[in-house]
Amino acid sequence: MRFLVAIVCMAIALLTTVGLAQAGQTLDAVRARGSVKCGVNMGAVGFAAADSSGMVKGFDADFCRAVAAAVFGDASKVTYLAITAASRFPMLQSGEVDLLFSQNSLTFSRDTALGLTAGPVYLYDGQGAMVSIKSGIKSIKDMDGASFCLAPGGSSELNLNDWFNAHKMTFKPIVIDNSEAARRAFFAGRCDSYSGDQSDLASKRALTPNPQDYAILPEIIAKSPLAPLVRQGDDQWLSIVKWSVYAVILAEEDGVTQANVDDQLAHSTSPEVQRLLGKQPELSKAIGLQADWAFQIVKQLGNYGEVFERNLGKDSPLHLPRALNRLWTDGGLIYAPLMI
Amino acid sequence: MKTEAWRASFGRWWYDRRTRSLLLQLATAAAIVAGVAWIVETTATHLAERNMSAGFGFLRQHAGFVIGETLIPFDAQDSYLRAMLVCALNTVLVSLLACAAATILGVVIGLGRLAPNPVLHRLASLYVLLFRNTPLLLQMILWYALLQTLPPMRQALSLADTIFLSQRGLRLPALDIQPAVLLAIVAAVAAAALLLWRTGARWWFPVAIASLLVAAAALSGHIGVDYPVRRGFNFAGGLEMTPEFTALFAGLMLYYAAYIAEIVRGGILAVPAGQWEAAHALGLSTWRVMRHVVVPQALRVITPPLTMEYVGIIKSSSLGILVGYPELFWSVSTMIGQTGHAIEGITLLMLAYLVPSLGAAAGMNALNRRLLRTTAA
Numbered sequence: 001m002r003f004l005v006a007i008v009c010m011a012i013a014l015l016t017t018v019g020l021a022q023a024g025q026t027l028d029a030v031r032a033r034g035s036v037k038c039g040v041n042m043g044a045v046g047f048a049a050a051d052s053s054g055m056v057k058g059f060d061a062d063f064c065r066a067v068a069a070a071v072f073g074d075a076s077k078v079t080y081l082a083i084t085a086a087s088r089f090p091m092l093q094s095g096e097v098d099l100l101f102s103q104n105s106l107t108f109s110r111d112t113a114l115g116l117t118a119g120p121v122y123l124y125d126g127q128g129a130m131v132s133i134k135s136g137i138k139s140i141k142d143m144d145g146a147s148f149c150l151a152p153g154g155s156s157e158l159n160l161n162d163w164f165n166a167h168k169m170t171f172k173p174i175v176i177d178n179s180e181a182a183r184r185a186f187f188a189g190r191c192d193s194y195s196g197d198q199s200d201l202a203s204k205r206a207l208t209p210n211p212q213d214y215a216i217l218p219e220i221i222a223k224s225p226l227a228p229l230v231r232q233g234d235d236q237w238l239s240i241v242k243w244s245v246y247a248v249i250l251a252e253e254d255g256v257t258q259a260n261v262d263d264q265l266a267h268s269t270s271p272e273v274q275r276l277l278g279k280q281p282e283l284s285k286a287i288g289l290q291a292d293w294a295f296q297i298v299k300q301l302g303n304y305g306e307v308f309e310r311n312l313g314k315d316s317p318l319h320l321p322r323a324l325n326r327l328w329t330d331g332g333l334i335y336a337p338l339m340i
Numbered sequence: 341m342k343t344e345a346w347r348a349s350f351g352r353w354w355y356d357r358r359t360r361s362l363l364l365q366l367a368t369a370a371a372i373v374a375g376v377a378w379i380v381e382t383t384a385t386h387l388a389e390r391n392m393s394a395g396f397g398f399l400r401q402h403a404g405f406v407i408g409e410t411l412i413p414f415d416a417q418d419s420y421l422r423a424m425l426v427c428a429l430n431t432v433l434v435s436l437l438a439c440a441a442a443t444i445l446g447v448v449i450g451l452g453r454l455a456p457n458p459v460l461h462r463l464a465s466l467y468v469l470l471f472r473n474t475p476l477l478l479q480m481i482l483w484y485a486l487l488q489t490l491p492p493m494r495q496a497l498s499l500a501d502t503i504f505l506s507q508r509g510l511r512l513p514a515l516d517i518q519p520a521v522l523l524a525i526v527a528a529v530a531a532a533a534l535l536l537w538r539t540g541a542r543w544w545f546p547v548a549i550a551s552l553l554v555a556a557a558a559l560s561g562h563i564g565v566d567y568p569v570r571r572g573f574n575f576a577g578g579l580e581m582t583p584e585f586t587a588l589f590a591g592l593m594l595y596y597a598a599y600i601a602e603i604v605r606g607g608i609l610a611v612p613a614g615q616w617e618a619a620h621a622l623g624l625s626t627w628r629v630m631r632h633v634v635v636p637q638a639l640r641v642i643t644p645p646l647t648m649e650y651v652g653i654i655k656s657s658s659l660g661i662l663v664g665y666p667e668l669f670w671s672v673s674t675m676i677g678q679t680g681h682a683i684e685g686i687t688l689l690m691l692a693y694l695v696p697s698l699g700a701a702a703g704m705n706a707l708n709r710r711l712l713r714t715t716a717a
Contacts, residue, residue: 086677093390114680115390146573147408147508152677157405161416172574173406174584176664177673181481185664188488189507190583192573232390 026098026230026237027071027288035077038064039097042082043180046203046311046318047103056080059311060101062301063122063228066244067099070293075300085152085179089114092229099230099241103200105155106227119228119241123312124324124333126220127159128198130205133215135192140219144169149191151179159222160195183207197224202318211317239287247294249336250276251303253327258302265295276339283339304334383683396688398679399424405674407666409582420675427671428692434585434667435654435696438592442653443646445593446600453605464601471598477659480591484663487583493574502567504575509586511568514579521562525553584665591663592653599649607642608634640711647704651697658693668692 326332
């Protein structure tokens with residue numbers, strides 16, 4: 001099925017001129033359509049999953065909504081499209097989606113060879129391994145000869161192989177085409193471990209009825225910088241996506257929260273806060289958005305810390321520590337350029 | 341005047357059956373070639389516009405991934421091309437085994453459908469009804485899910501500590517035989533068979549020679565048995581049937597056996613009743629009637645549709661990707677996921693499936709021709 005989608009997308013893209021990116025074209029199309037088409041990994045709890053009322057919630061979903069808030073001043077104007085490992089890049093290439101916030105690790109070839117280009121890293125993650133507590137495994141170093149369930153198409157197979165080679169150990173991969181089936185096989189006991197990004201492991205564990213029976217090992221075998229992707233050739237759209245992410249980060253750096261954003265707009269004397277919240281409208285003209293684009297993002301979604309804690313951190317079923325995703329001022333890697 | 345003459349000659353030419361059909365065929369061929377050329381040209385242009393690289397050069401890159409089950413050695417440092425080859429061999433393995441097993445099971449069930457015994461007859465009919473009318477993919481996923489409900493590895497069901505069945509699959513003792521010894525035995529038996537066949541000896545001569553040789557090799561320590569033993573995370577040694585392989589193999593076998601059963605039943609019913617009656621009137625036993633009268637005639641009817649089922653098995657083996665068996669489609673899918681070369685990957689995949697499918701069709705057609713010749717003579 002995922003293959004069919006990928007092929008149909010490719011065919012449409014290559015036999016017509018749909019989705020050919022030119023500067024300004026994506027923004028015009030998004031405005032004309034009235035919504036941002038955002039490719040997400042639907043069903044990944046904490047990243048993009050429908051809640052009981054059918055609302056799509058999660059870290060990725062919130063960043064999609066940030067882009068919609070910047071473009072329309074209304075975070076709800078997002079159409080979520082479920083992607084799979086094989087279909088995500090063709091879907092973006094063909095114009096089926098405007099951007100991907102789909103737990104993508106940023107790699108050289110994804111940023112170059114595929115005709116795609118990446119926005120800023122919005123989550124610093126690492127690939128690890130999950131095991132059942134009953135197995136008694138404490139470290140990946142003890143896992144010579146173990147079997148690993150893996151989701152296909154990603155960089156995780158490559159990373160795992162590199163790590164085992166470097167440690168002169170072997171493993172047996174069990175790669176099942178759809179990640180849902182791979183997840184089920186692991187929780188049924190088919191494999192000794194499931195390997196993937198640690199945030200994704202936490203997300204998969206949160207879906208089981210007995211999450212306390214599984215442990216995510218502390219080792220990180222490879223880094224996973226998650227970043228959004230857009231098509232090459234539309235620099236304006238890339239800027240909008242980039243600065244939507246930066247605005248969320250800048251808000252936290254400047255102490256602007258969802259709760260105090262109105263107050264900050266009215267009373268803040270900090271020049272950067274004033275520029276961020278749109279007191280200097282000529283700044284926003286260069287990006288083709290309304291002056292209050294960043295204000296709308298913070299007003300409707302909050303700052304980076306709020307978005308993180310709500311979806312992945314202490315207020316979520318995943319309970320991930322912020323770790324590398326603290327602000328640079330707190331010893332993390334989250335860092336945005338200057339708003340000038 | 342001149343136009344009249346031209347019109348007349350044109351008319352003659354246009355209403356000539358051969359010329360016109362030639363012309364129409366040329367036009368159709370030109371349209372197809374132009375269509376393909378347009379698709380290729382448009383694709384190439386648009387790939388370039390989207391800054392996407394095209395070409396088959398990426399096949400030489402390191403694959404970087406590991407394959408869980410291989411017949412020939414494979415390392416992550418090997419190329420994508422070798423990964424495809426390794427997985428293609430897996431496709432061949434599972435297809436061949438499934439073809440053989442589905443044929444045997446299909447014949448048994450097909451005969452069961454014709455059996456006078458009502459229980460046997462009903463059971464066989466129920467089997468065909470059930471397996472033909474549910475999707476193959478669903479059946480495969482069911483087998484895979486059922487295999488997951490087996491006990492975990494540490495509590496594996498075992499038969500005298502030589503055969504183990506667990507969530508991790510089935511482990512059997514394997515024959516540990518050096519290839520040179522195996523080759524020598526096969527060659528000796530083949531030579532004996534040829535010699536004895538020429539001189540009109542009995543069939544059991546080569547069998548006896550084979551048994552003697554195997555016994556001698558076993559006694560002299562050239563053949564041993566490799567028993568599976570628990571080691572670390574899994575069993576070591578022996579022959580492994582993983583749940584992924586088993587789900588794919590069982591799915592293909594059980595599903596296609598239902599179709600083959602119907603083909604066998606149809607083939608036998610196609611032999612006129614007079615043939616049965618005449619053979620019985622000659623005093624032949626039921627077995628001999630089948631062997632010498634019914635089966636040779638039924639085979640002529642059975643072979644062509646059976647070919648289609650074999651080709652179907654090869655193509656359906658691509659469903660292995662959904663239960664995690666590393667077959668050809670799986671390798672190409674992984675390759676596309678890693679490199680993004682979807683068009684090239686799909687093209688290779690189509691060619692790769694065409695070869696064994698056309699091969700099976702050609703082989704079965706040759707067999708069919710031979711059958712037609714022998715029965716006609």
